Amino acid sequence: MYASTVRNLLVRGMLAGLIAALFAFAVAYSLGEPQVDASIAVEEAAAAEEAAHAGHGGAAAEADEEEELVSRAVQSTAGLGSGVLVYGVALGGIASLAFCFLLGRLGRFTPRATAAITAAAAFTTVFLVPFLKYPATPPAVGNPDTIGKRTTLFFLMILLSVLLGIAATIAGRRLAPRLGNWNATLVAGAGFIAAVTIAFVFLPSNEDAVAKGFPAAVLWEFRLASLAVQAVLWTVFGVAFGFLAQRLLTPRETTVPAAAEGAPTPA
Incomplete structure (x- = not known):
């Protein structure tokens, strides 16, 4: 494969990763952030209860009044969005290089089918298998x-x-x-x-x-949300990159101009 083709595929992979990250951000914000807020509330309630039993209620109240460096609203919007976008673009570029290696080596698959296989393999090896061994946990837990x-x-x-x-x-x-x-x-x-x-x-x-006594429902829903974010990310990437790669690598059909009157018709 020519270096120019690899470069063009890399750019398209990063673009597909950006598109996939936008969809993943929507899922993360709608499904994941409510569970993060719930886990933070559980942690704050446990800390307040522990401080009250230890006789440090005043110190806990003082700590709560301290101003946060980054507000929760910024973390759940701009912070989450920028993180997911960078993550998607980076993984899109890496997956496009893996696509360049796999194209033609797995059999007579079209670029679109190879892109789908690459996305499925990346989802399985990079996320699903590690997730089954070490499931995601909400922040501030453990x-x-x-x-x-x-x-x-x-x-x-x-x-x-x-x-x-x-x-x-x-x-x-x-x-x-x-x-x-x-x-x-x-x-x-x-x-x-x-x-x-x-x-x-x-x-x-x-x-x-996971801390003892942490609500099982919150933990389960957070893990399902994490799984949904990754599934959407890699599914959209596979579809978008497959479309872009197919257009780049499949030669366009050229229309033969109509034969001039009296000219011999090509066989």
């Missing part, structure tokens, strides 16, 4: 002393998932001549699931990620 350890484990799970996905893809390609595309895909997929299961068993769990 032990702050272990946040570094929990973040390290989460990114380790992402790295393992991506590497296992690449290994499964390579194994499927090598098995295809002997087993056929369908059987090779099934074998590679089963191997990926088995390897991920082993990683789930041996990696430690985040037992202190």
Whole structure:
């Protein structure tokens, strides 16, 4: 693939990521932010109760009066929007490079179908598999002393998932001549699931990620919202980037001018 084509696909991938991020922001704001507000309210109520039992009610009231550096309204609008947009553009660019590598190597798929496969694979390896092991938790929930350890484990799970996905893809390609595309895909997929299961068993769990007594309904709805945001992000990206890549890579049909009167008609 020519460097100019890769560059054009990269630009289109970032544009598709931007479009997908706009849809993801709408879902995050409408579904995720109410659960964040609910979790903050739970944490504040627990802190106030603990301060009252400890006899530090006055100090707690004083702390509440302190002005926030960034208001909650700004966090839930401009802060959330800018974060999601940057995230979408960056992942769109990375996914477009993965598309350049996969195009033509998975079989005779069109650019649109390859874009859909790339988006589905990215959603599975980058989000879904790590999410199943270390589900998302609302901010300000859990032990702050272990946040570094929990973040390290989460990114380790992402790295393992991506590497296992690449290994499964390579194994499927090598098995295809002997087993056929369908059987090779099934074998590679089963191997990926088995390897991920082993990683789930041996990696430690985040037992202190959620505070005891935290409402299960709020936690469940927050995790569903996180899943919905990522699903919308990658679905819209796959559709948008597939359309843009198809237009770029598929040669346009040229119309043959009508034959002049008396000219021989081409066969």
